[in-house]
Amino acid sequence: MSHTEVVDSKKAWGGGTSPFNVGYGKLMMWFFLMSDALSFTGFLAAYGFYRHDYSAIWPSAENVFTHFPFVHGHQPLLYVALMTFILIMSSVTMVLAVEAGHRMDKKKVMLWMFWTIIGGLIFVGSQAWEWYHFIHGTELGAFELGIGTFTLPDGTIEQTQGIIGRWADESKQILLLPWREVAGDITAPYLQLTGDALKDVIANGQAIHGANLTHNEYGHPLFADFFFFITGFHGTHVFSGVVLNFIIFVNVIMGTYQKRGHYEMVEKVGLYWHFVDLVWVFVFTFFYLI
Amino acid sequence: MEHSDQPYKYAAHHSEEEGKKTRRMIWNMFWVLLVITSIEVGLGIMWKSWGIDFHYVKMTFIVMTLAKAYFIVAYYMHLKHERSALQSTIIVPYVMLVLYLMYMVFTEGTFTDYMEHLF
Numbered sequence: 326m327s328h329t330e331v332v333d334s335k336k337a338w339g340g341g342t343s344p345f346n347v348g349y350g351k352l353m354m355w356f357f358l359m360s361d362a363l364s365f366t367g368f369l370a371a372y373g374f375y376r377h378d379y380s381a382i383w384p385s386a387e388n389v390f391t392h393f394p395f396v397h398g399h400q401p402l403l404y405v406a407l408m409t410f411i412l413i414m415s416s417v418t419m420v421l422a423v424e425a426g427h428r429m430d431k432k433k434v435m436l437w438m439f440w441t442i443i444g445g446l447i448f449v450g451s452q453a454w455e456w457y458h459f460i461h462g463t464e465l466g467a468f469e470l471g472i473g474t475f476t477l478p479d480g481t482i483e484q485t486q487g488i489i490g491r492w493a494d495e496s497k498q499i500l501l502l503p504w505r506e507v508a509g510d511i512t513a514p515y516l517q518l519t520g521d522a523l524k525d526v527i528a529n530g531q532a533i534h535g536a537n538l539t540h541n542e543y544g545h546p547l548f549a550d551f552f553f554f555i556t557g558f559h560g561t562h563v564f565s566g567v568v569l570n571f572i573i574f575v576n577v578i579m580g581t582y583q584k585r586g587h588y589e590m591v592e593k594v595g596l597y598w599h600f601v602d603l604v605w606v607f608v609f610t611f612f613y614l615i
Numbered sequence: 616m617e618h619s620d621q622p623y624k625y626a627a628h629h630s631e632e633e634g635k636k637t638r639r640m641i642w643n644m645f646w647v648l649l650v651i652t653s654i655e656v657g658l659g660i661m662w663k664s665w666g667i668d669f670h671y672v673k674m675t676f677i678v679m680t681l682a683k684a685y686f687i688v689a690y691y692m693h694l695k696h697e698r699s700a701l702q703s704t705i706i707v708p709y710v711m712l713v714l715y716l717m718y719m720v721f722t723e724g725t726f727t728d729y730m731e732h733l734f
Binding site: 367378511 | 624627628631634637642644645648649659673676677684691705708709712713716717720723724
């Protein structure tokens with residue numbers, strides 16, 4: 326910021342000075358984050374590919390993540406919105422810690438680092454809670470159809486093996502299929518199975534509760550696979566971010582950076598922490614909203 | 616442990632006044648991010664009852680997400696105020712590979728669809 330060194334950009338690449346005007350560690354952190362961003366982009370691209378491929382029977386996240394702690398009933402998206410808010414907030418406290426570091430204000434760096442770590446821990450805990458509910462599933466469960474075919478109103482014949490049907494209510498008399506009355510219109514009602522048709526299907530398939538890597542009561546198993554993989558990989562990043570923040574936090578308390586004369590280490594973990602927030606912005610949109 | 620001065624000669628410092636300005640920017644950005652996220656969540660819950668076509672909702676989400684990403688990278692990660700050489704070193708390779716991935720999704724994704732309906 327106030328550190329300005331006039332460098333002739335044509336001569337800057339000759340050695341002895343950083344043409345980027347940043348230290349080695351910060352530059353390498355940027356390179357690492359860029360490569361890591363590509364990994365996440367790859368995951369989300371793969372998710373988008375299969376989501377598109379199975380668009381007719383893909384579950385909608387608002388029907389999957391409906392729980393809110395200590396509140397009963399259907400609360401779509403609210404908890405994940407709160408998690409997003411907490412992560413953005415911890416990004417703010419992180420950048421405030423970096424700003425305090427530029428003024429060599431040790432107490433403020435400690436304070437804001439502390440809140441960043443707390444925010445990260447709440448976020449990781451929330452993810453664990455969400456995984457628990459996803460793996461555990463609903464009391465009602467769902468029904469996985471066996472081998473057979475089903476004819477849609479427009480005459481298309483669909484294979485039923487592995488397709489997930491959801492019960493309309495507790496009486497388990499009506500099974501809602503993942504196909505809609507008007508193909509491609511996601512506001513149209515679901516097609517149903519009742520009576521004898523339902524009896525045939527029940528004899529042929531199996532009841533399932535919750536989700537794992539091979540079965541998913543909410544819909545296509547790939548949805549569960551991507552959920553575990555993408556949010557798991559992101560959660561691992563958050564967890565390692567909390568660990569790194571904690572190490573730097575201890576160093577700040579011990580006065581390591583005050584002695585060194587600058588808080589660039591806080592800036593480096595700060596870059597990583599903002600990146601974790603940045604990835605969540607995309608996961609939130611592509612996994613939960615779209 | 617002895618630290619050489621050399622690796623850290625680019626460490627940034629700023630004065631009390633500059634700090635005040637930076638903090639104002641940080642909190643302004645916070646409100647921007649909060650408002651965008653709130654609109655996203657509100658739209659995610661309400662769009663069905665408002666009867667908007669989902670394609671428009673989807674495009675709104677993507678544009679808002681890209682805006683948020685820009686604000687985080689430019690201001691919180693400070694990339695906007697780095698040398699343009701560093702900006703290009705990070706942004707150009709990323710964008711090139713992302714464009715390639717998007718090309719894969721849009722061509723191959725519809726190709727699978729096409730094959731299924733043809734055979």
